[in-house]
Amino acid sequence: MNRSLVILLGALALCAALLGGSYAVSRHVCQRCMSKSVSDLDWLQQEFHLSDAELARIQKLHEGYLPKCAEMCAEIAAKKSELETALNGTTNVSPVAQQKLAELAALRAQCQAQMLQHFTEVSQTMPPEQGRRYLAEMQRLTLGLHEQTESSMSGSAGHEHHQH
Amino acid sequence: MNKENINPDPGSAEAGDVKLGALLRTSRVSPELPPRFQEGVWRRIEEADAPVKSTGSIAWLDALAALVLRPRLALATAAVLMVAGALLGVRTGSQVAHQDAQARYLAAVAPNSLR
Numbered sequence: 001m002n003r004s005l006v007i008l009l010g011a012l013a014l015c016a017a018l019l020g021g022s023y024a025v026s027r028h029v030c031q032r033c034m035s036k037s038v039s040d041l042d043w044l045q046q047e048f049h050l051s052d053a054e055l056a057r058i059q060k061l062h063e064g065y066l067p068k069c070a071e072m073c074a075e076i077a078a079k080k081s082e083l084e085t086a087l088n089g090t091t092n093v094s095p096v097a098q099q100k101l102a103e104l105a106a107l108r109a110q111c112q113a114q115m116l117q118h119f120t121e122v123s124q125t126m127p128p129e130q131g132r133r134y135l136a137e138m139q140r141l142t143l144g145l146h147e148q149t150e151s152s153m154s155g156s157a158g159h160e161h162h163q164h
Numbered sequence: 165m166n167k168e169n170i171n172p173d174p175g176s177a178e179a180g181d182v183k184l185g186a187l188l189r190t191s192r193v194s195p196e197l198p199p200r201f202q203e204g205v206w207r208r209i210e211e212a213d214a215p216v217k218s219t220g221s222i223a224w225l226d227a228l229a230a231l232v233l234r235p236r237l238a239l240a241t242a243a244v245l246m247v248a249g250a251l252l253g254v255r256t257g258s259q260v261a262h263q264d265a266q267a268r269y270l271a272a273v274a275p276n277s278l279r
Contacts (some may be wrong), residue, residue, distance in 0.1 A: 007229040019246075036182075069273065141270060
């Protein structure tokens with residue numbers, strides 16, 4: 001093989017190794033350093049440029065909300081267990097199972113309403129512009145997934161649902 | 165005793181050499197030079213003096229290889245690549261860390277069963 005070609009290919013390989021190596025190392029170090037001492041609310045402070053006072057108010061709301069959320073989650077988990085028991089071994093949806101489904105949906109709706117209420121309270125402790133952005137972002141992140149799923153299912157061929 | 169003179173007369177010997185030389189010159193066959201012989205000789209001398217030129221892509225590769233092997237350029241390129249890689253890595257790392265932090269907040273306030 002031509003000597004010049006070997007030199008050029010070697011130089012290219014070295015360049016790629018240098019670029020890739022420095023990229024991987026710095027990415028790993030940066031990610032580790034930034035994830036080292038983060039609490040649940042660090043993202044809020046970074047993303048919405050909150051002051052320490054605003055963050056302290058949100059922290060208080062957050063700590064008040066978490067036990068309620070955990071309680072609702074436990075209720076939902078218990079209701080799901082009841083539903084599974086009602087569905088177990090049956091080939092059709094029994095009235096009991098329908099009842100459990102309705103109760104589960106009601107619990108989920110209640111939990112979602114409580115969650116949205118919390119988002120609203122948090123947004124009100126932020127500066128108005130940031131609060132609006134926070135609320136929109138949280139609604140998109142927590143409720144948007146259902147819309148995506150529904151739209152993807154209604155658009156798929158051979159599996160169309162009619163709008164109710 | 166009468167010695168025989170074995171050496172001829174020096175003067176007659178020189179005259180004989182001259183005659184012999186003239187005879188040899190006339191008898192030597194000198195071939196005719198091919199047409200434009202002198203021009204061809206000069207051309208070949210010029211070609212021998214000129215540096216060897218490579219052709220086409222090989223010349224391009226050789227020039228590039230020579231450029232790559234320059235120490236200053238190689239060091240500068242390595243430094244630029246390392247800095248660029250580090251900057252890209254920091255950028256991506258901070259984005260990933262940001263996404264992780266967002267996911268942690270969402271997991272706290274909106275459990276998967278609600279999303």
